[in-house]
Amino acid sequence: MKLGGCVFLGIWWRRCFGLLGAWVVFWAGLDLARAQEHAAYGPPTSRPSSLPTSSQKADTPKAPSFQYEGNFGKKPTTSETPVVRGGIYDRPYIGRLGTSEALGGMSIALGGYTEFLGRYILQEGLTDGFSFEARRFNLFVFSSLGSFVRLTAELEFEQGTSSIALETALVDFRFHRAFVLRGGILLPPIGRFNIAHDGPRYDVIDRPLVSTWVIPSTYSDVGFGVTGSFFPALGHKLYYELYVVNGLRSGIINDSAEGTRIARGKSSAIFAANENGSPALTGRIAYAGPLGLEVGFSGYVGIFNRYRDGAEEIDRALWLKIFAVDAEISFGPVTIRTEAAVAWIDIPDGLVELFADTQWGIYADVIWEFWKGRLGFLREAAFRLVGRVDYVDLHVGRFASTGQDIGDETLRLTLALSFRPYEGTSLRVEYQHSWLTDRLGNVARRAGVQFGVATYF
Amino acid sequence: MSWMFRLLCLWSVWMVCGSGCGVLFTEEPRRETVLDGPIEGLSHAQLQTFKAGDEEFARVFTPATGLGPIFVEASCIACHTADGKGHPSTNLTRFGVGDPTDAARFDYLLHLGGPQLQHRAVLGYQAEKLPNLEGLARSVRSAPIVTGLGLIEAIPESEILRYADPDDKDGDGIRGRPNYVTPPSFFEPVIEHTPKDGKIMGRFGRKAAAINLLQQVAEAYLNDMGITSDFLMKDLHNPLVGGPSGDSAPDPEVSAATVRSVTFYMRTLRPPPRRDAENPVVKQGEGFFAQVGCAKCHVPSMKTGKSAIEALREKTVPLYSDLLLHDMGPKLADGYPEGQATGDMWRTTPLWGLGVIGDLMGGQPFYLHDGRAKTLKEAIDEHGGEAQKSRDRFFALSSTEQEALLAFLRSL
Numbered sequence: 001m002k003l004g005g006c007v008f009l010g011i012w013w014r015r016c017f018g019l020l021g022a023w024v025v026f027w028a029g030l031d032l033a034r035a036q037e038h039a040a041y042g043p044p045t046s047r048p049s050s051l052p053t054s055s056q057k058a059d060t061p062k063a064p065s066f067q068y069e070g071n072f073g074k075k076p077t078t079s080e081t082p083v084v085r086g087g088i089y090d091r092p093y094i095g096r097l098g099t100s101e102a103l104g105g106m107s108i109a110l111g112g113y114t115e116f117l118g119r120y121i122l123q124e125g126l127t128d129g130f131s132f133e134a135r136r137f138n139l140f141v142f143s144s145l146g147s148f149v150r151l152t153a154e155l156e157f158e159q160g161t162s163s164i165a166l167e168t169a170l171v172d173f174r175f176h177r178a179f180v181l182r183g184g185i186l187l188p189p190i191g192r193f194n195i196a197h198d199g200p201r202y203d204v205i206d207r208p209l210v211s212t213w214v215i216p217s218t219y220s221d222v223g224f225g226v227t228g229s230f231f232p233a234l235g236h237k238l239y240y241e242l243y244v245v246n247g248l249r250s251g252i253i254n255d256s257a258e259g260t261r262i263a264r265g266k267s268s269a270i271f272a273a274n275e276n277g278s279p280a281l282t283g284r285i286a287y288a289g290p291l292g293l294e295v296g297f298s299g300y301v302g303i304f305n306r307y308r309d310g311a312e313e314i315d316r317a318l319w320l321k322i323f324a325v326d327a328e329i330s331f332g333p334v335t336i337r338t339e340a341a342v343a344w345i346d347i348p349d350g351l352v353e354l355f356a357d358t359q360w361g362i363y364a365d366v367i368w369e370f371w372k373g374r375l376g377f378l379r380e381a382a383f384r385l386v387g388r389v390d391y392v393d394l395h396v397g398r399f400a401s402t403g404q405d406i407g408d409e410t411l412r413l414t415l416a417l418s419f420r421p422y423e424g425t426s427l428r429v430e431y432q433h434s435w436l437t438d439r440l441g442n443v444a445r446r447a448g449v450q451f452g453v454a455t456y457f
Numbered sequence: 458m459s460w461m462f463r464l465l466c467l468w469s470v471w472m473v474c475g476s477g478c479g480v481l482f483t484e485e486p487r488r489e490t491v492l493d494g495p496i497e498g499l500s501h502a503q504l505q506t507f508k509a510g511d512e513e514f515a516r517v518f519t520p521a522t523g524l525g526p527i528f529v530e531a532s533c534i535a536c537h538t539a540d541g542k543g544h545p546s547t548n549l550t551r552f553g554v555g556d557p558t559d560a561a562r563f564d565y566l567l568h569l570g571g572p573q574l575q576h577r578a579v580l581g582y583q584a585e586k587l588p589n590l591e592g593l594a595r596s597v598r599s600a601p602i603v604t605g606l607g608l609i610e611a612i613p614e615s616e617i618l619r620y621a622d623p624d625d626k627d628g629d630g631i632r633g634r635p636n637y638v639t640p641p642s643f644f645e646p647v648i649e650h651t652p653k654d655g656k657i658m659g660r661f662g663r664k665a666a667a668i669n670l671l672q673q674v675a676e677a678y679l680n681d682m683g684i685t686s687d688f689l690m691k692d693l694h695n696p697l698v699g700g701p702s703g704d705s706a707p708d709p710e711v712s713a714a715t716v717r718s719v720t721f722y723m724r725t726l727r728p729p730p731r732r733d734a735e736n737p738v739v740k741q742g743e744g745f746f747a748q749v750g751c752a753k754c755h756v757p758s759m760k761t762g763k764s765a766i767e768a769l770r771e772k773t774v775p776l777y778s779d780l781l782l783h784d785m786g787p788k789l790a791d792g793y794p795e796g797q798a799t800g801d802m803w804r805t806t807p808l809w810g811l812g813v814i815g816d817l818m819g820g821q822p823f824y825l826h827d828g829r830a831k832t833l834k835e836a837i838d839e840h841g842g843e844a845q846k847s848r849d850r851f852f853a854l855s856s857t858e859q860e861a862l863l864a865f866l867r868s869l
Binding site: 123250254256315349431433442 | 479481482483484485486517518519520521527530531532538539544545546548576577578579580581582583584816817818819820821823828
């Protein structure tokens, strides 16, 4: 067994380093000038890719600029162009980065976002009435420790103080914009939503089903890896992220009441130790180009059960594999955003059919910004209409006894109207209608209205 | 701006209009199409207990809350979806070898995991498998509908014995027999029982091997979910593994109060309401039901006697069963005796709720004790033994008459 473990790790690490080596060679060979990047993305700025707008700048005190040193230039450079749109470095508060005398001259920025909502939902005509929810209050910290090191963290309070979690706490060592060594509590890049999930980013209140059930957003894990971006041609950009993390745990099955639930594999204990000693591998590669196009391919592979105790193999290793595709494109005022994922889960013989070995899902948003302009004292307000289709099949398969399809599926339609007084603030009202299919194929309908506010600060 | 406000107005009107519309905001299913809900006449305190039991009935266990280490399903509701009949995928299997006509000479293979197969196990533990033995009897069973059980429990033994005819004195070929079984150590009578040789008449379960609902619930917690309770404290384990090492939850995994609340819930679930009872075709079918002899075993109604719960006292119970054992012929025989039930005997299944079974299984009903029949006709066709004559009479009816009888069954 010990030999088997060594062989496994040997093959695994060899593949991992091989992949890393390939990346290094690739970006080194493509030492494209930063001018290219300037040409493609406009003048260098530390402002996030889309937030806030110039008009918002006018409403807020001018933020002190910050200086990068050393390898990254003597002034803010394109290296600040976010690796991921909507990701941890694409938040408005980073634009307020300044130097604090009280903190000994450290460059630091504080920010966050909050979202709350009210809802009235009926399922099969029955309702528990009207309810408010303080869904999230998240605090961000960003600090640039000189030119080489930067740190960012996110502390999340869900539903008041019912859940408090350190969602991100990572340190980047920037050798080059195409090669950043990252370590700490990070967001495994499975799909795009997990790494760009802030409520104010979206005009629909609830998170996509596929991104919370098949991809267990928000999934944080501890590990390290590399990330970066480079420019193979003018106007085209490639991102990559590749991390080794502790990995999701056996709660996928063990703590799951309704069947396979990947999100149950998350645990605060994940930050303390690896349950089985075998790290998981996760990564994403994405292309960004004209029309705001971004296409990403990502994945996760890891063992989720405790299959050995010291040198003794006490169970069969059970693997979880997730593959995700995400895309976004804009045509004038219309943006289409989608994400799909499929997960394969090893299920032990004694739990076959009770737990799913395959799950998949998809969502698509069509966002129409039908009005944008000055509205009274608001210089650049906007109204958006959003339609979303969500579908997840949490149990792909058939009953051996009857040959019938195993249900456990949800189809949800959402129609939302969002008013954005500023780009980082969304007041929205939405109607959603879900068809919930249980394992046996019984369909229950759930529908209702939600309204809420989400804003960066 | 004006067109934008028009759009907003349109949105608002749509939402306001929609608020009263079942299409947009869903609508409550008609009472007669669902099985759940309390029996009428419960007090507020009883309704609170009912609600507590309802929540426990729907609770899904995990290893952390005591599931297993070996089990069949992880919750009550998994087998009794919406309080209805079990889907074939949730069937359980009992097994043993020996003389199917005599439980005393039947080996329930306790050393090999019998009498019930727990074919699932928590992560890291080994599920049971059927032993590879010559002549192994397998009794595969679906979970029954659980509604109206309190009324069945409140039927006095004397009422049931009215329909018993073990020696077929009337010569009609129907021999209803009660199943007298040994009560468990925690047995608590809820009606007057008349012991016979230290045994008490059973009425629940496919072979009437459980005397009352408390026994049924406590045993289901243990044998179906691997959940120990104050009533049955010893956890299950796969004998081939040696012990319940996969279960780290302290015993009992549920309290007596939990078992009692679930028992109360099942006791006070309302009986399935009739649909289309006044439909002339249904009424005609009811006549054929009696005419072909179905009603001899599927007795249309009985009366409850005393009960601590007023809502169950002195009520007419339209269960369509005599709660007695009958020889059902070789097609349905499982070769597995229980108490005085031999391998070809089954307790007459109450027919109430028959018409909504399919609606709770995604549109495809599965009838009979193991869900083998997809249509009522198939189910009738499987009847043999004491029911053979009735079965033959049914198939001798014209197709219109058969359809009327089936419409009646679907109205139950």
